[in-house]
Amino acid sequence: MTRFHLPESQLPTAWYNLLAHLDEPLDPPLHPATREPVGPDDLAPLFPMALIQQEMSPEPWIDIPGEVLDILKLWRPTPLVRAERLEAALGTPARIYFKDESVSPAGSHKPNTAVPQAFYNQQEGITRLATETGAGQWGSSLSFASAQFGLECKVYMVRASYEQKPYRKIMMQLWGADVVPSPVDDESSPGSLGAAISDAVRDTVGRADTHYALGSVLNHVCLHQTIIGLEAKDQLAAAGEANPDVIVASCGGGSNFAGIAFPFVKDDGVRLVAVEPASCPTLTEGRFEYDFGDVAGMTPLMAMYTLGHDFMPPSIHAGGLRYHGDSPIVSKLVRDGRAEAVAYPQGKVFEAAVQFANAEGKIPAPETAHAIRGAIDEALAAKETGEEKVILFNYSGHGHLDLAAYDDFMNGRLVDA
Amino acid sequence: MTRFHLPESQLPTAWYNLLAHLDEPLDPPLHPATREPVGPDDLAPLFPMALIQQEMSPEPWIDIPGEVLDILKLWRPTPLVRAERLEAALGTPARIYFKDESVSPAGSHKPNTAVPQAFYNQQEGITRLATETGAGQWGSSLSFASAQFGLECKVYMVRASYEQKPYRKIMMQLWGADVVPSPVDDESSPGSLGAAISDAVRDTVGRADTHYALGSVLNHVCLHQTIIGLEAKDQLAAAGEANPDVIVASCGGGSNFAGIAFPFVKDDGVRLVAVEPASCPTLTEGRFEYDFGDVAGMTPLMAMYTLGHDFMPPSIHAGGLRYHGDSPIVSKLVRDGRAEAVAYPQGKVFEAAVQFANAEGKIPAPETAHAIRGAIDEALAAKETGEEKVILFNYSGHGHLDLAAYDDFMNGRLVDA
Numbered sequence: 001m002t003r004f005h006l007p008e009s010q011l012p013t014a015w016y017n018l019l020a021h022l023d024e025p026l027d028p029p030l031h032p033a034t035r036e037p038v039g040p041d042d043l044a045p046l047f048p049m050a051l052i053q054q055e056m057s058p059e060p061w062i063d064i065p066g067e068v069l070d071i072l073k074l075w076r077p078t079p080l081v082r083a084e085r086l087e088a089a090l091g092t093p094a095r096i097y098f099k100d101e102s103v104s105p106a107g108s109h110k111p112n113t114a115v116p117q118a119f120y121n122q123q124e125g126i127t128r129l130a131t132e133t134g135a136g137q138w139g140s141s142l143s144f145a146s147a148q149f150g151l152e153c154k155v156y157m158v159r160a161s162y163e164q165k166p167y168r169k170i171m172m173q174l175w176g177a178d179v180v181p182s183p184v185d186d187e188s189s190p191g192s193l194g195a196a197i198s199d200a201v202r203d204t205v206g207r208a209d210t211h212y213a214l215g216s217v218l219n220h221v222c223l224h225q226t227i228i229g230l231e232a233k234d235q236l237a238a239a240g241e242a243n244p245d246v247i248v249a250s251c252g253g254g255s256n257f258a259g260i261a262f263p264f265v266k267d268d269g270v271r272l273v274a275v276e277p278a279s280c281p282t283l284t285e286g287r288f289e290y291d292f293g294d295v296a297g298m299t300p301l302m303a304m305y306t307l308g309h310d311f312m313p314p315s316i317h318a319g320g321l322r323y324h325g326d327s328p329i330v331s332k333l334v335r336d337g338r339a340e341a342v343a344y345p346q347g348k349v350f351e352a353a354v355q356f357a358n359a360e361g362k363i364p365a366p367e368t369a370h371a372i373r374g375a376i377d378e379a380l381a382a383k384e385t386g387e388e389k390v391i392l393f394n395y396s397g398h399g400h401l402d403l404a405a406y407d408d409f410m411n412g413r414l415v416d417a
Numbered sequence: 418m419t420r421f422h423l424p425e426s427q428l429p430t431a432w433y434n435l436l437a438h439l440d441e442p443l444d445p446p447l448h449p450a451t452r453e454p455v456g457p458d459d460l461a462p463l464f465p466m467a468l469i470q471q472e473m474s475p476e477p478w479i480d481i482p483g484e485v486l487d488i489l490k491l492w493r494p495t496p497l498v499r500a501e502r503l504e505a506a507l508g509t510p511a512r513i514y515f516k517d518e519s520v521s522p523a524g525s526h527k528p529n530t531a532v533p534q535a536f537y538n539q540q541e542g543i544t545r546l547a548t549e550t551g552a553g554q555w556g557s558s559l560s561f562a563s564a565q566f567g568l569e570c571k572v573y574m575v576r577a578s579y580e581q582k583p584y585r586k587i588m589m590q591l592w593g594a595d596v597v598p599s600p601v602d603d604e605s606s607p608g609s610l611g612a613a614i615s616d617a618v619r620d621t622v623g624r625a626d627t628h629y630a631l632g633s634v635l636n637h638v639c640l641h642q643t644i645i646g647l648e649a650k651d652q653l654a655a656a657g658e659a660n661p662d663v664i665v666a667s668c669g670g671g672s673n674f675a676g677i678a679f680p681f682v683k684d685d686g687v688r689l690v691a692v693e694p695a696s697c698p699t700l701t702e703g704r705f706e707y708d709f710g711d712v713a714g715m716t717p718l719m720a721m722y723t724l725g726h727d728f729m730p731p732s733i734h735a736g737g738l739r740y741h742g743d744s745p746i747v748s749k750l751v752r753d754g755r756a757e758a759v760a761y762p763q764g765k766v767f768e769a770a771v772q773f774a775n776a777e778g779k780i781p782a783p784e785t786a787h788a789i790r791g792a793i794d795e796a797l798a799a800k801e802t803g804e805e806k807v808i809l810f811n812y813s814g815h816g817h818l819d820l821a822a823y824d825d826f827m828n829g830r831l832v833d834a
Contacts, residue, residue, distance in 0.1 A: 002490075005422040073419070074502070074778045085491070103520070105778030107817070147775055170820040173827060174774055357591055358564055361491045361522030400524070400817035403587040410590060 002084060004235040006077035011069060014061040016226040018262040018329060019219055021060060026219075026328055027303035030290060038300050045205050046212040048124040051117065054220040062223065064116070071115045071148050075104045076227065080235035081395075086359040087379070094382035096375060097244070098395040099232050099260055106171070108365065108397030109259055110141035110215055113224035117213045118145035128152040128210040130203040132182065132196030135161050135319035136168025137365075137397065138215030143177035154210075156182035156199040159191035161319070167401045192312070193322065194295025201298055216253025217293060217302075217327050225259025232392060233263060244392040246271040246378050250370035251283060251341070252320050254327025260394040262329075265338060272339040274330065275374040277349070279416045280313035282306065282326045283334050283341035291325055304331040316346055316416055317405035318366040342374060346416045349373045350409035353399070365397035366405050419501060421652040423494035428486060431478040433643040435679040435746060436636055438477060443636075443745050444720035447707060455717050462622050463629040465541040468534065471637040479640065481533070488532045488565050492521045493644065497652035498812075503776040504796070511799035513792060514661070515812040516649045516677060517779075523588070525782065525814030526676055527558035527632055530641035534630045535562035545569040545627040547620040549599065549613030552578050552736035553585025554782075554814065555632030560594035571627075573599035573616040576608035578736070584818045609729070610739065611712025618715055633670025634710060634719075634744050642676025649809060650680060661809040663688040663795050667787035668700065668758070669737050671744025677811040679746075682755060689756040691747065692791040694766070696832075697730035699723065699743045700751050700758035708742055721748040731832055733763055734822035735783040759791060766790045767826035770816070782814035783822050 019026070028037035040052045047055075054062060064072075083096040101109040121129060129151055133139025139155040146153035155172055159181040162169060172179045182196040183189050204212040214221060229247075236244065247264060249257035251274035264270045274283055282305050291306035293299035304325045307313075311324040333339040346366075353369035355376070356362065364372055375393040382389040399406070408414055436443070445454035457469045464472075471479060481489075500513040518526040538546060546568055550556025556572040563570035572589055576598040579586060589596045599613040600606050621629040631638060646664075653661065664681060666674035668691035681687045693700055699722050708723040710716035721742050724730075728741040750756040763783075770786035772793070773779065781789055792810040799806040816823070825831055 002425060005420075008419060105780075111778075144778060166824070167817075167820040170824045170827075171780065174771060174780065174820075174823050176775070354591060358593070361528075361561060363522075363588065363591065398817075400584075400815075401820075403584040403591075403818075406591050407583070407587045410587075 002082040004080040004239050006231055006235055006238070008073055008077065010234060011073065011077050012064070012227050012230040013069065014063050015223045016230060016263045017057055017060055017062055017223055018265055020058050021266055026332060029300035029302050032292065032297055032300060035301070046201070048120045048126065048211060050120040050123065051220045054223055055218060065119060068116045068119050072112070077231045078103055080232055080239065082239065083360055086356060089355065089359045090376065090379050090383065092379040092383040093386060094379040094389040094391050096379055097236065097390070097392045099228055099392070100395045101228060102395055102398035105144045106137065106141040107400065108137050108141065109225060109228060109256055109394070110138050111144060112227055112259065113215065113221045113255065114141040114145035115148065116224050118142070118149045118151055121211050122149040122151055126151070126209065126211045128154065128207070129213050130154045130200045130210055131213045131215070132156045132193060132200045134158050134193050134322065135165060136172065137320055139177070139179065140168055140171045140175070141215065142213055143172040143175040146177065147175045153177040154203060155179045156184070156196040158182060158193060158196050159189060165401070192295065197294040198296045198298060216255040217325065219329060221255045222258035222262065222327055222329055225255045226262050228259035228394065229261060229263035232260060236392070241390055243267050243270050244390040245269070246273060246389065246391050248273045248275060248371050248374040248378060248391065248393040250275050250321060250367050250396060251326065251330065252323045252367065254330035256394055256396045257330055258327060260392070261339065265333065272333065273374055274334065274339055274341045275370040276341065276343050277316055277318055277321050277370065277416070278343040278345040279316050280307070280322050281343045282324065284343045288331060288335050293325060302328050304328045305334065314415055317402065317408070318370060320367040321370065344370060344373050346414045350406065350414065352376050363399045364395065365399045365402055368396045371396065419499040421497040421656050423648055423652055425490055425494065427651060428490065428494050429481070429644050429647040430486065431480050432640045433647060433680045434474055434477055434479055434640055435682055437475050438683055443749060446717035446719050449709065449714055449717060452718070463618070465537045465543065465628060467537040467540065468637045471640055472635060482536060485533045485536050489529070494648045495520055497649055497656065499656065500777055503773060506772065506776045507793065507796050507800065509796040509800040510803060511796040511806040511808050513796055513808045514653065515810050516645055517812045518645060519812055519815035522561045523554065523558040524817065525554050525558065526642060526645060526673055526811070527555050528561060529644055529676065530632065530638045530672065531558040531562035532565065533641050535559070535566045535568055538628050539566040539568055543568070543626065543628045545571065545624070546630050547571045547617045547627055548630045548632070549573045549610060549617045551575050551610050551739065552582060553589065554737055556594070556596070557585055557588045557592070558632065559630055560589040560592040563594065564592045570594040571620060572596045573601065573613040575599060575610060575613050576606060582818070609712065614711040615713045615715060633672040634742065636746060638672045639675035639679065639744055639746055642672045643679050645676035645811065646678060646680035649677060653809070658807055660684050660687050661807040662686070663690060663806065663808050665690045665692060665788050665791040665795060665808065665810040667692050667738060667784050667813060668743065668747065669693070669740045669784065671747035673811055673813045674747055675744060677809070678756065682750065689750065690791055691751065691756055691758045692787040693758065693760050694733055694735055694738050694787065695760040695762040696733050697724070697739050698760045699741065701760045705748060705752050710742060719745050721745045722751065733832060734819065734825070735787065737784040738787065761787060761790050763831045767823065767831065769793050780816045781812065782816045782819055785813045788813065
């Protein structure tokens with residue numbers, strides 16, 4: 001393993017806005033009641049104007065505020081790592097690199113957007129944020145970010161996770177958040193992400209001091225994550241590499257994939273591969289159409305790949321990938337053929353995770369293990385052809401709080417093997 | 418926060434052997450039966466000769482084998498970090514640096530010695546290692562290291578931890594170890610570290626293919642950890658600092674303290690502070706005398722600070738610091754006045770941990786939080802005097818698998834607050 005550290009002085013100071021570089025504009029989001037395109041005012045009860053502007057911005061680059069950079073520097077630039085022991089274990093001529101986003105406070109890429117979201121809300125006078133969380137990656141990231149800017153943070157956590165996965169809840173409380181199980185009005189229900197979104201949105205629209213925050217899907221979230229790919233470009237150059245031949249990332253709502261892939265979309269010769277679970281195959285088996293972002297139909301309709309907003313995926317361990325829809329921009333890249341999508345069952349994903357943990361000494365999150373599976377299969381294909389391919393994947397988070405999933409895998413208890 | 422990365426090309430290639438630099442030799446270990454000084458042959462059933470030689474070596478530097486460096490490079494050199502947001506939160510003129518050992522595969526400094534121990538055993542034809550573990554930090558480190566050199570690894574885990582803290586057990590299994598609860602012959606007993614050592618030693622002496630491995634206390638373990646302080650010296654220089662005014666580390670068996678402090682022992686003007694729990698106050702309240710390393714009296718007697726080998730500390734969360742004795746070298750430094758020792762109750766320790774987690778975004782292990790408490794108190798003292806003191810502490814491990822302890826703290830359930 002060789003690590004390429006970017007000096008702090010080379011931390012990117014602007015996000016890359018892929019919206020401004022698309023050949024044709026995105027289909028606009030539609031109001032859930034009128035089915036007319038939504039304008040900034042429709043979104044103002046939920047988000048600060050700075051984020052609404054980013055959601056629709058035609059600017060190719062958007063400056064990262066100094067106050068945000070000051071917090072990001074706690075863990076950024078993140079290392080780019082060459083996985084030489086994994087390469088040796090696979091016997092591949094490919095060179096495998098990964099971007100290590102697991103070093104953040106909450107252990108994933110999610111704080112990259114939680115911090116600017118908290119900042120812009122504080123700037124607009126908001127004193128409290130409400131959000132939902134499933135397994136807790138996003139909730140813990142927003143809790144951390146809120147604490148940095150003195151905001152209160154209320155997290156509606158899917159009840160089943162709240163009861164079965166207490167560690168993420170404790171992490172949120174440690175950073176000062178108020179965490180409650182969702183749905184709030186039905187203690188007998190195990191809950192769902194859709195119901196938790198409804199709880200958070202209801203909380204928000206009832207209070208002038210409060211805004212809502214979302215951890216994926218939306219354009220401004222994908223924008224904030226592009227710092228990953230921008231750093232990776234500079235680090236690959238420092239490693240003596242040209243652009244990678246293929247970039248691999250797991251894909252639930254899309255921000256993980258967006259973060260590492262968007263800065264390379266306009267570059268020729270870079271394949272982009274989004275990896276999703278076979279049990280929630282949005283990009284590989286969904287339809288491209290307008291659909292709601294939530295189960296209850298309270299959000300705007302977005303043009304995206306979707307399994308239907310009432311789709312209930314099985315309870316797989318990669319909770320961060322259990323979403324019926326996908327980022328509209330990512331969806332467009334797949335529909336236009338610029339990005340590929342592939343789906344794997346959990347058993348194949350955890351096999352890759354264990355191989356990686358033994359070769360590189362790092363235990364990945366189940367979500368991240370999807371990207372590892374994809375990267376390993378690219379490397380094995382290169383072994384067949386003898387090609388010295390350069391593979392880059394997003395190591396989006398560690399699995400320290402997901403070890404129970406490994407226990408299930410090692411003991412043959414995976415639902416979707 | 419500013420991070421100082423040492424290039425991989427500057428990874429130290431030799432360990433610093435403080436034994437060779439002491440003004441007078443250590444009191445020799447004594448055979449448990451004869452009470453005569455033990456020789457290499459007495460230890461040969463337990464350890465490979467390379468480690469036995471290191472245990473008594475007069476060489477000032479000992480080369481790190483290339484095969485060991487190849488594995489250490491998976492996470493070393495580790496970052497040196499300036500905790501600027503913590504400094505600001507404290508309002509101190511002191512500059513606080515920490516060495517981040519949490520980035521290792523098992524999440525602590527323990528793999529620094531697990532890797533060379535596994536290597537030397539494999540070189541001597543040993544195919545299997547046996548060890549004990551309490552909360553699991555050491556067991557997971559040796560599991561990882563054994564996997565790298567193709568050795569089997571058997572871990573006797575204190576039964577109470579085995580049942581209450583399954584995540585560390587899963588981590589060990591993921592790296593291929595065979596983990597069983599201890600004591601093996603009494604399923605009704607919650608177990609103790611002393612009993613687990615006895616289980617592991619009994620396993621070892623009965624099998625020619627097997628050796629025993631210990632994660633702290635012994636001279637060769639402290640030796641392997643000096644890579645921490647050696648890197649820190651180079652990184653402080655890169656940060657434009659002279660030697661630190663004070664070095665702070667938590668101290669259970671002593672290897673954590675040894676790792677960061679030993680390379681600075683011969684330097685004038687560097688205070689060395691070992692921090693221990695008030696409920697297991699070995700250095701601050703123990704007696705300096707010959708005592709056994711284990712409860713059953715099977716190990717050699719060592720001259721060290723001890724609370725008595727039958728001392729049973731309360732079940733505090735910093736399981737890694739619950740040891741009745743201490744490294745003979747560390748004990749000597751304290752007795753001779755070269756190092757200071759201070760003890761804190763858990764409540765004060767967790768207060769510091771939460772303050773650190775909010776300022777720097779990193780959640781420390783309870784053991785590590787002892788060093789943070791010590792460092793914060795040094796910084797507050799500097800605030801009183803207005804001194805621009807440079808403080809260095811060992812961030813020996815993350816607390817991702819210790820979040821239940823934080824829950825107890827936040828909910829007033831600490832035994833020793």
